[in-house]
Amino acid sequence: MEIFQIIFLALIQGVTEFLPISSSAHLILPSQVLGWPDQGLAFDVAVHFGSLAAVLIYFRKDVWSLICDGLGGFRNGQFSDDGRLAWLIVLATIPAGLAGLIFKDFIELHLRSAAVIATTTILFGILLWWVDVRGKRSEELSALNWKKALLIGCAQALALIPGTSRSGITMTAGLMLGMKREAAARFSFLMSIPVIALSALLLTMELFDTESVPWGDILMGAVLSGISAYLCIHFFLQFISRIGMAPFAIYRLLLGAALIWMIWST
Template identity: 65%
Template sequence: MDLFQIVFLALIQGLTEFLPISSSAHLILPKEILLWPDQGLAFDVAVHFGSLIAVLAYFRKDVSRLIIAFFQQFGSRGQTPDSRLAWMVVIATIPAGIAGLLFNDYIETNFRTSLVIAITTILFGLVLWAADRRSNLSKGVYQIGVATALIIGVAQALALIPGTSRSGITITAALFLGFTRSDSARFSFLMAIPIIVLGAAFETLELFKEHTIAWSDIFLGAALSAVSAYLCIHYFLTFIERLGMLPFVVYRLLLGGALFAMLAFN
């Protein structure tokens, strides 16, 4: 890849990882439409690692509080709202972890196409719009229970399909369950941490099979992804209650429509 492609893909990964518009789709499309070379597994690991750094940095206080509370619950202090929330994050991760082990290879082989992305971009954009139109969005993140966590976790498993958007589908599920936009997004971002860790660990194991790695590309990609992802999280959470999900729904519909148009003329 040349420098422009590295910068473009790293920034796109960072910006789209936490927006409800699908990062996987935006990383596949340059190869499908612009005929760019595949960025390779090493670069994928780097940009996902950058996203992980960003979400850990932004939620550093929340993460440290949840981890401390999780281990303190086994002592005299017992369970607290923070330790319970930590359990909910763990429980919500299980469905996607199982689905990834069972179906990841099949999805990678059969679903990474422009047609699939066009369909899922529009379909789940409309579902997000329907969820955001609910009038009773009043629940907070500490009201998430086991059943709720599992429902959102199952929704997260659907994000294995390109174009679905991991953050988009989990926020959609939380909105349908009556949670506020900001708390839906906050739980979605906390859920992203173990999923990105698991995904990056799996990809890293595969990475040992590669013989040549362009380390300068790796470090640049990780750094740019981290910076853009951090800014994305900050501004998304700042404006989400005011803007709602409509801008992202409109973007998804336009993107999906453009993809269908390209497919029709090819």
């Protein structure tokens, strides 16, 4: 790939991985509008590891506490709030893992189209806006229980459908269950860690079957994706309580409309 293409796609992927605006919708537009070739498997691996590094570094203290308290609860016979949260994240990961194993081939064959992405971008954007306005937004992360975590996990499984947005649908589910905006966003980011890690691992295994790997592209893509993802997480958590989800929902509607126009004009 050209240097500009690597920079542009890595930055876009890093930002959209954690904003509720759908990364798949943004990656289809450059190829359709600018005629860029597919970025390839190696680049997908790079940006996944970049996003994973960003969320691990940003939440490094939380992650360490979750691991220690989650495992330490078995030794002590009692789980702290962080220990309980760790296992809720594990529980919330199961639906997406199972859905990925069962429906991966079907989704890649039948749902990776501009029409599907446009539809899901608009529909889930409207749902995000509606829930943000109508939700109670009163519960902290400490109030999360296993039933709510499992429901959010089932919502995360829907993100396998292109255009849904993993962060968008999990935040929507959190808000629907009465969580505060920042609490819903924090849980969404934390539960992204095992999902992104598993996805990166699977892509890496597929990459071993390729004959040549552009290591320069991989390194640049990983670094740029990681930097943009880190900044995205930081500023999103700083401002989400004040700005709400409306700007992202409106953006999704405009993006979906652009995709529909693109489909009809070709």
